[in-house]
Amino acid sequence: MTGNITFTMIKPDAVSNGHAGAMIKMIQEAGFRIIAMKKARLSPEKAGKFYEVHKERPFYGELCQYMSSGPIIPMILEKANAVEDFRKLIGATDPTQAEPGTIRALFAKSIDANAIHGSDSDENAQIEANFFFSELERF
Ligand code: UDP
Ligand code: MG
Numbered sequence: 001m002t003g004n005i006t007f008t009m010i011k012p013d014a015v016s017n018g019h020a021g022a023m024i025k026m027i028q029e030a031g032f033r034i035i036a037m038k039k040a041r042l043s044p045e046k047a048g049k050f051y052e053v054h055k056e057r058p059f060y061g062e063l064c065q066y067m068s069s070g071p072i073i074p075m076i077l078e079k080a081n082a083v084e085d086f087r088k089l090i091g092a093t094d095p096t097q098a099e100p101g102t103i104r105a106l107f108a109k110s111i112d113a114n115a116i117h118g119s120d121s122d123e124n125a126q127i128e129a130n131f132f133f134s135e136l137e138r139f
Contacts, residue, residue, distance in 0.1 A: 003122035005035070006082035007129045008090075012070035013113035015039075020073055023103055023116065030089050032077040036133045044068045050131060059112065066112060074132040083125055086118045 008027070010020050028034070042050065047067040054060050079085055091102025095114055098105040108114040119125035 002081045002084065003125065004078055004080055004082050005122075005129065006032075006077050006079075006086045006125045007117075007119045007132075008075050008077060008086065009117045009132075010073040010075075011113065011115055011117065012066065012072060013109055014107055014115040015071050015073060017107075019107045019115065023107060024073075026103060027075075027077065027089070030079075030085070032079045032082070032086065032089075034075055035078050036076040036129070036138045037073065038132075038137075039071050039073055040132065041071050042068045050128070062112060076129045076133060076138060083119050083122055087120070090116050090118045 010023055014020060014023060024034075044064050047064040048055070048060075051060065051063055051067070054063065077086060089103060091098030091104040093104075093114060094111040095104045095108035096111075098108070103116050104114050107116070119128050
């Protein structure tokens with residue numbers, strides 16, 4: 001069974017480069033409905049909590065620093081088969097490996113500053129959505 005919710009955030013590089021609008025347009029044109037959205041800034045501690053699953057990986061410290069370096073735009077998105085379809089829309093983690101036309105191929109600068117996050121499972125989509133949004137912020 002596949003769920004109809006995924007979680008994303010536009011990362012600091014894409015917000016500061018002015019790519020957020022173009023990325024949101026692509027997301028909507030791909031059939032995702034925005035259930036919740038805001039502009040926010042993560043503290044290093046909060047970024048560390050969000051990426052806790054990666055805490056043993058060598059890039060964890062830099063990732064937390066980078067994700068707290070500027071504003072982000074977190075969103076909850078709705079579509080049939082949301083998690084898998086959204087991962088296809090954003091492309092591979094490393095933009096040099098991302099399919100042409102994907103969001104990361106178009107907008108990411110590097111494997112670390114890669115423009116956008118997408119949940120990797122239905123379970124994590126729920127956890128990540130709850131990390132940023134209360135029930136009252138979802139429409
Ligand atoms: N990341 C990095 N170096 C790497 C792999 C990942 O800086 O070698 C960063 C990158 O920002 C990535 C995030 O850590 O988006 C989470 O990694 P993950 O493997 O979960 O990739 P994603 O699910 O975002 O494609
Ligand atoms: Mg991931």
